[in-house]
Amino acid sequence: MTNWRFKEIVVLSALSVVFAVVYLAFLPVGKLLFGILGPIGYDLIFGIWFIVSIIAAYIIRKPGAAFLSETIAATIEVLIGNAVGPMLIISGMIQGAGAEAVFAATRWKNYSIWVLMLAGVGSSITSFIYGYFMGGFAALDTGYVIAMFVVRVISGALIAGLLGKAISDGLAKTGVLSSYALGKEVRKGKVA
Amino acid sequence: MFLHQLNPTMKAFTIVIIVILLALIFDPITPSILFLTTIILMFVGGKVNWKRYFLYLLPFLLFAFGMFWTTLIFAKQPDLPGQTITILTFDFPRESFIVALALAVRVLSVAALSLLFIFTTNIVHFILSLIQQLKLSPKIAYGVLAGYRFLPMMKDELKVIREAHRIRGVNQVSTIRGKWSQYKRYAIPLLASAIRKAERTAIAMESKGFTGDRSRTFLKQFTVSGKDWLFLVIMLTLYAVAVYTSYSLGFLKLYDGEL
Numbered sequence: 001m002t003n004w005r006f007k008e009i010v011v012l013s014a015l016s017v018v019f020a021v022v023y024l025a026f027l028p029v030g031k032l033l034f035g036i037l038g039p040i041g042y043d044l045i046f047g048i049w050f051i052v053s054i055i056a057a058y059i060i061r062k063p064g065a066a067f068l069s070e071t072i073a074a075t076i077e078v079l080i081g082n083a084v085g086p087m088l089i090i091s092g093m094i095q096g097a098g099a100e101a102v103f104a105a106t107r108w109k110n111y112s113i114w115v116l117m118l119a120g121v122g123s124s125i126t127s128f129i130y131g132y133f134m135g136g137f138a139a140l141d142t143g144y145v146i147a148m149f150v151v152r153v154i155s156g157a158l159i160a161g162l163l164g165k166a167i168s169d170g171l172a173k174t175g176v177l178s179s180y181a182l183g184k185e186v187r188k189g190k191v192a
Numbered sequence: 193m194f195l196h197q198l199n200p201t202m203k204a205f206t207i208v209i210i211v212i213l214l215a216l217i218f219d220p221i222t223p224s225i226l227f228l229t230t231i232i233l234m235f236v237g238g239k240v241n242w243k244r245y246f247l248y249l250l251p252f253l254l255f256a257f258g259m260f261w262t263t264l265i266f267a268k269q270p271d272l273p274g275q276t277i278t279i280l281t282f283d284f285p286r287e288s289f290i291v292a293l294a295l296a297v298r299v300l301s302v303a304a305l306s307l308l309f310i311f312t313t314n315i316v317h318f319i320l321s322l323i324q325q326l327k328l329s330p331k332i333a334y335g336v337l338a339g340y341r342f343l344p345m346m347k348d349e350l351k352v353i354r355e356a357h358r359i360r361g362v363n364q365v366s367t368i369r370g371k372w373s374q375y376k377r378y379a380i381p382l383l384a385s386a387i388r389k390a391e392r393t394a395i396a397m398e399s400k401g402f403t404g405d406r407s408r409t410f411l412k413q414f415t416v417s418g419k420d421w422l423f424l425v426i427m428l429t430l431y432a433v434a435v436y437t438s439y440s441l442g443f444l445k446l447y448d449g450e451l
Contacts, residue, residue: 007390
């Protein structure tokens, strides 16, 4: 954390706060889909709950950004109140760790679209393993559990990876990111 | 009020332990007992607005119901398909029914435990206690607190953006598709203003001498005392009593390690 500027930490928490609200707003959507389709309903939109790690890592590009932002977003969700309680902080950490592991594998150097999508998949995998034990998936039919997993992986890649990149690029175009890694790259003209 | 005076970090730790222990149980009796005792504990040891409390609990009832019927339908093939239970003229295996009930009540008891934490904990105290008890870096902790302060401002910010759009001739929409594209239009300005605010706050804090150094002093000191260990013991005892009761009634079913 020593190479982090304080500015970056506050911006990271501001992003986490915004997305904590988004995460909470999507909980009833998830509950609705769950009610219609069963547990797989959640997996359809699960990627939305990883999006802040992708955005924060893509913008700030420092070790820990993915893990920290997801953890803070989960903490804020708990603080706002209408959530799953302190346990949620742990699931946030597990989701963030999945994305962080992918960025770590590139030594926090590569932020191409494939890496961002893979980071979404990373969160899908770690969160699924966690959900398997905490959510009692062991009681469900094996084929159904596999279908849930596949849907969650796709959702992680598309919603967290692709949408996360689109939002960050949109933000970079406004110029507010000029003093962060992504903004600097945009100024150099590497990203259209 | 006992629950309000506990150390926030220790309270969170205790609840996380109980929730993990609950995840090992696959029978309906244990979480039911824990659910009821948690609410009683809340009643005895906390000062709560009950109307608000049950309003928060309500969505979890819906969630628990969804959990119940989906587990019932998508359950594994039972070991004893001969024993069935009839609901609304449909036959379900007795084993699946019990597991479904167990998972549904588990949702409720986890919700009650979480609400116990949320309704009795001051947010700023929780974060300050994380610095003092868990050695969380003050740089991150105060960054989070600063970010948390933006929350009420965001509502105003959204209003400003909405009005700015309207004054430029973008009309309000009522269709779902229109609402969706409207939110897409709000997203980037809202995020951009949050980032600008965060940047200004960070600069203001640093210019007033905030270094994020660990050797700082605190106006409010948090310590772990006997009360906190007593709470841990109370919760573990409740858990043990719940498991024992379920065992004596012949219902107890633990996670058997199958994948």
